[in-house]
Amino acid sequence: MxxxxxxxxxxxxxxxxxxxxxxxxxxxxxxAQTEAPQVTEAPEATExxxxxxxxxxxxxxxxxxxxxxxxxxxxxxxxxxxxxxxxxxxxxxxxxxxxxxxxxxxxxxxxxxxxxxxxxxxxxxxxxxxxxxxxxxxxxxxxxxxxxxxxxxxxxxxxxxxxxxxxxxxxxxxxxxxxGEFVMVYYNKDLFEQHGVEVPTTLEELEAAMDKFVAAGLVPIATGASEYPAQQIFYELVLSKADQDLIDSYQLYKSPVDFHNEAFTFGAEKMAEWVEKGYIEKNSTSMGAEDMGLGFESGQYPMMISGSWWYGRLMTEITGFDWGIFLFPGNQFNPGSGxxxxxxxxxxxxxxxxxxxxxxxxxxxxxxxxxxxxxxxxxxNAEEITDPKVQELVQAFKEFSPGAAFYPDWPAPGLYDALVSNVQELINGTMTPAEMLDAIDTFYNENKPQ
Structure with missing residues (x-):
């Protein structure tokens, strides 16, 4: 070696x-730790x-x-x-x-x-x-x-x-x-250019961009709601109003969580609004993650909000257009972890x-x-990784890392299924935002470690 x-x-x-x-x-x-650990040369795995x-x-x-x-x-x-x-x-x-x-x-x-x-x-x-x-x-x-x-x-x-x-x-x-992994926004650079859309830096700019795509007859966001990542989009919207105390309470049980606070209420109401405005398709409730990814790869959707686990695959499979990434606009915190x-x-x-x-x-x-x-x-070996596309991902990960907020389904067994089904009902219109939050509140508190 x-x-x-x-x-x-x-x-x-x-x-x-x-x-x-x-x-x-x-x-x-x-x-227990107030400083980042000291980094020396990288250890090698055992022969x-x-x-x-x-x-x-x-x-x-x-x-x-x-x-x-x-x-x-x-x-x-x-x-x-x-x-x-x-x-x-x-x-x-x-x-x-x-x-x-x-x-x-x-x-x-x-x-x-x-x-x-x-x-x-x-x-x-x-x-x-x-x-x-x-x-x-x-x-x-x-x-x-x-x-x-x-x-x-x-x-x-x-x-x-x-x-x-x-x-x-x-x-x-x-x-x-x-x-490592984190959630980001993948975007079709060609569609952005064709419709005069700049990369948004705030939630308001993102919504203005999506209005342009809707006016042109495009659904802005490829979304899978029969599994993931619809609940991660909901979590992104919650995180747009969240602070570290709320994340610690939700993920690590440091204090009781009010599921009708400003952050959760905003996330649920905004998610319903996005469906109503056509940013997310109602029929996404029958779309899985694989279909979502293939839809984005086909050039059908301007954006896909999902994880870095797609990145290498898109590098291989997208050949018909240029694409890039950005973090969810305006958020200090985003889903992600090791x-x-x-x-x-x-x-x-x-x-x-x-x-x-x-x-x-x-x-x-x-x-x-x-x-x-x-x-x-x-x-x-850092010196052996020179692809500019990979460096783009690494840079985004650097920007993401201080605000890593884990994933919304982590706190309790079965919460993944509860989030999927309740977000589906929100998208379908069979639950109001308040009813969805009530359901999540009940499941979270009945199933988290006591």
Whole structure:
């Protein structure tokens, strides 16, 4: 390995993600860290073993990233690396089940003989926290310390890797990520130019731009409401009026949440208004995330509000127009965090291989591939990532990081489904904004950790 390995996001994640660092304590504790951690040269992941047992073994890996996206491409490269360094071991990689299926069936699958050894899974109290509390995830604390992963993925990102009684921020390690992510606005530069629209910097400018598109017969925002990201758009609107105290109360239970306060009321009423004005289609309630993305890729929609996980895929798949990104106009806070977690099944008989797999995905070689394909790696060789399009993403992540507000479905098990269904009803017009907020209020308070 090189004598000095530069980490693409080490300074970003250690310095800019100060919010994560401040939230890394358990909800009842004061923040333990007041300064960003010191960054030295990036540590290398532990070398994978060159010998393996003589008998053939199979490592089952499940994830839900597209093979054409940054994570998918880098993990295919990791598969080649793993099999080359582990003679007699085959990696069976399965990404056919998708985010929704894994999210809905994880508890059942991990409690069966069909469980994968290692799996990509969503972070937060409602997901990884719940599975850790159910005893379905392996406690990987010893491996984290032995392999130095806590020095590769740094600072407050640890908030979503550690859980105690199902609550993130402290306790044992049940997962680790190898990328960052955040929600932004993707836009079709050609359509913006054709209709005389400038990149908006305030919510008012965004709405004025959308009025122009509606007048021209275009639906401004591609939206998936049968799963995500409609509830993330609602959260963006809430965050436009939110402060750090509200985010801490909602995400970390530091004080009771008033779901009829200014921020939540504004978000719900504005979301309904956007549907009424034609900014979002009513039939988006039957559109999933994949259809939304394909609609944007086709040039049908001027904008798509979604996550950085689309970025590498759009770099590959959009060939008919120029596109770019900007943060939600006027917001200090936006949805985002470290990426989804690699978790290891508690009943896996291949835990040694599972940890080697995680190690390889964290290696500078694989991380640099991810970066060059449009991802947000945590341990890449910065000097080897030169694509201007990737640098555009990295710059946006720097701007986003101080205002990271996690995701709206994290605080309680089942809240994702509750948000999806209630936002759907708001879009359909079968719930008023106040009724939707009542429903979310009830579900949140009945299901959050007591």
């Amino acid at each position: 090189s004598a000095k390995v530069s980490k693409l996001l080490s300074i970003i994640l250690a310095g800019s993600l100060l919010l994560f660092a401040c939230q890394s304590a358990a909800p009842t504790q004061a923040p 994978a073993p060159t010998q393996a047992p003589a008998e053939n073994r199979v490592l089952k890996v499940w994830h839900y990233e597209s093979d054409t996206g940054a994570m998918g491409k880098s993990w295919l490269a990791a598969k080649e690396e793993f099999e080359a360094t582990h003679p007699g071991v085959t990696v069976e990689m399965d990404n056919t089940k998708g985010f929704e299926e894994i999210r809905q069936t994880a508890s059942m699958v991990l409690n069966s003989d069909e469980a994968p050894d290692v799996m990509e899974y969503n972070k937060g109290n409602a997901t990884a926290g719940l599975l850790s509390q159910q005893g379905l995830l392996a406690d990987m604390t010893d491996e984290v310390m032995k392999r130095g992963w806590d020095k590769i993925v740094v600072g407050g990102l640890h908030t979503t890797f550690r859980y105690e009684n199902g609550v993130m921020g402290s306790g044992q390690w049940y997962g680790v990520t190898n990328y 990426g989804n977690l690699w978790v290891v099944a508690a009943n896996s008989e291949n835990k040694d291989l599972a940890y080697d797999w995680i190690d390889i995905t964290l290696s500078p070689k694989i991380q640099t591939i991810m970066g060059n394909e449009g991802g947000l790696p945590v341990n890449a």
